Amino acid sequence: xxxxxxxxxxxxxxxxxxxxxxxxxxxxxxxxxxxxxxxxxxxxxxxxxxxxxxxxxxxxxxxxxxxxxxxxxxxxxxxxxxxxxxxxxxxxxxxxxxxxxxxxxxxxxxxxxxxxxxxx
Amino acid sequence: xxxxxxxxxxxxxxxxxxxxxxxxxxxxxxxxxxxxxxxxxxxxxxxxxxxxxxxxxxxxxxxxxxxxxxxxxxxxxxxxxxxxxxxxxxxxxxxxxxxxxxxxxxxxxxxxxxxxxxxxxxxxxxxxxxxxxxxxxxxxxxxxxxxxxxxxxxxxxxxxxxxxxxxxxxxxxxxxxxxxxxxxxxxxxxxxxxxxxxxxxxxxxxxxxxxxxxxxxxxxxxxxxxxxxxxxxxxxxxxxxxxxxxxxxxxxxxxxxxxxxxxxxxxxxxxxxxxxxxx
Numbered sequence: 001x002x003x004x005x006x007x008x009x010x011x012x013x014x015x016x017x018x019x020x021x022x023x024x025x026x027x028x029x030x031x032x033x034x035x036x037x038x039x040x041x042x043x044x045x046x047x048x049x050x051x052x053x054x055x056x057x058x059x060x061x062x063x064x065x066x067x068x069x070x071x072x073x074x075x076x077x078x079x080x081x082x083x084x085x086x087x088x089x090x091x092x093x094x095x096x097x098x099x100x101x102x103x104x105x106x107x108x109x110x111x112x113x114x115x116x117x118x119x120x
Numbered sequence: 121x122x123x124x125x126x127x128x129x130x131x132x133x134x135x136x137x138x139x140x141x142x143x144x145x146x147x148x149x150x151x152x153x154x155x156x157x158x159x160x161x162x163x164x165x166x167x168x169x170x171x172x173x174x175x176x177x178x179x180x181x182x183x184x185x186x187x188x189x190x191x192x193x194x195x196x197x198x199x200x201x202x203x204x205x206x207x208x209x210x211x212x213x214x215x216x217x218x219x220x221x222x223x224x225x226x227x228x229x230x231x232x233x234x235x236x237x238x239x240x241x242x243x244x245x246x247x248x249x250x251x252x253x254x255x256x257x258x259x260x261x262x263x264x265x266x267x268x269x270x271x272x273x274x275x276x277x278x279x280x281x282x283x284x285x286x287x288x289x290x291x292x293x294x295x296x297x298x299x300x301x302x303x304x305x306x307x308x309x310x311x312x313x314x315x316x317x318x319x320x321x322x323x324x325x326x327x328x329x330x331x332x333x334x335x336x337x338x339x340x341x342x343x344x345x346x347x348x349x350x351x352x353x354x355x356x357x358x359x360x361x362x363x364x365x366x367x368x369x370x371x372x373x374x375x376x377x378x379x380x381x382x383x384x385x386x387x388x389x390x391x392x393x394x395x396x397x398x399x
Contacts, residue, residue: 007206008149009227028222068280072222087204087251089280092211101287111294112287114176115224 001098006072006084009120010114013102019079029053029071029081030089030098035066045069048099068093171257172297173289174199177223179269184262193301193311200257202286205248215247219256219272228268229256238311243343253277255286332383337366341374343386346395352388353394 011028012018019027031045031053040060047053055071068089071080105112174196180194182189189196203221214233218226235262248254258271277283334342340363360371375393378384384393 007220008212010224011222013222013267085251087253094284098284098287099286101291104291105287108295110293111291111298112175113177113181115180115225 006074009119010013011072012114013105015049015099015102016047016053016079017049020055020077022075023077023079024075026072026074026084027081029073030095030102031069031071032095033066034071036061048095049103056080057083067091068095078088129295139346141341170199171198171200173286173293174197174201175223175290176201176219176221176225176227178290178294179227179260179267180224182260182267187258189262192298196258197259198270198280199260200255200286201225201229201254202255202283205250205252205254208247208250210247217248217254217256219269221252228266229258229271229274230268231256231271231274248274248276253280253283255282268286332381334378337370338374338377340366341371342383342395345378346397348394350394351387353392356391356393 002008006026009026009086011026012022014022014029016029019029029045029047029049034044034046034052036043040057040062042054042056043061043065044052044054055073056076057102065086065088066093070087071083071087072085073083121171153321172194178191179201180201182191185195201219203219203226205217206220206226207218209216215231217229217231218310219229220226229343236371253276255275255277256269256271257273261268261270341359344359344362345354356371356375359364359370359375363371375384379386379393382396384395386392387394
């Protein structure tokens with residue numbers, strides 16, 4: 001999988017509870033960095049709904065990651081994430097509010113649609 | 121190759137705090153004007169000049185009409201999106217970004233440049249880096265079926281809670297649009313912090329009274345005054361007679377309230393009132 005693949009598709013904003021429904025698909029997961037493995041190839045986050053999810057990287061990290069992080073990646077069978085790209089959101093991000101917001105987008109998906117391939 | 125996030129905050133100060141809604145207050149609400157969902161009911165051709173928070177997927181869904189775009193029942197024109205810069209290319213006259221908000225593929229966002237040599241270089245439009253979040257506000261365009269945004273304003277997101285806020289605003293704005301086009305009385309669909317129709321009040325009122333925050337009695341009195349064709353307005357005693365179930369005092373209080381709020385005014389004497397709204 002290349003970078004282009006992930007970015008050309010919709011990536012629903014999910015929390016840990018939603019991961020089982022997205023196995024094999026690309027998602028956007030928000031969480032807080034918990035621990036980073038020594039080899040820099042994996043780290044764990046505490047997701048916006050308070051669960052621990054492991055994030056796996058294709059290449060080692062080249063910087064320190066901490067605080068809130070937004071991850072784009074593919075959900076593996078065991079609900080770990082193969083990270084394609086990430087963005088650091090820093091320390092002042094309201095994780096609870098974000099979780100409420102994305103739950104609303106699922107509940108009211110009519111008003112927060114995901115593009116289907118017929119229109120792009 | 122696998123890219124790394126840059127992420128951090130901008131330095132200090134806040135960029136664009138919100139959607140920067142551009143509309144002047146509507147006639148009664150003093151808040152934000154609504155898109156015109158049932159535009160055929162409005163006087164003249166009232167072009168949608170409202171600013172709608174959207175996702176890229178909304179923009180892709182919108183259908184091109186003669187002079188605007190239509191999403192569901194609503195004309196959309198000016199929109200605001202929040203997303204990640206995936207690409208940024210500077211040309212002599214414009215900057216072309218590809219902005220990704222996770223709801224679909226990245227969208228082309230074009231910003232035309234002022235090539236004014238009098239503007240010092242540091243004030244010229246800066247190129248926002250890849251992997252940073254920005255808010256783009258502008259007009260939806262389509263060329264040969266491909267959608268894009270021509271932005272008149274691009275601002276960096278400095279507080280990432282703005283992203284959460286945008287998600288919430290999108291859901292709310294589009295939900296209100298749908299409610300606005302469904303209800304019979306033309307209830308305004310607000311954006312931002314104005315008072316909403318909570319749905320608890322019965323919509324079966326006669327007349328086209330918007331949700332002005334009136335109670336039941338005030339509403340009935342106002343409707344009655346509005347429906348009068350009389351030059352000199354309606355006599356309060358007539359209202360008292362007609363609204364049998366309501367006490368005289370309650371009617372008079374309602375009249376006083378409505379008059380103070382500016383919904384009605386007295387005409388030939390203190391007992392005759394007309395409505396200030398032109399229906």
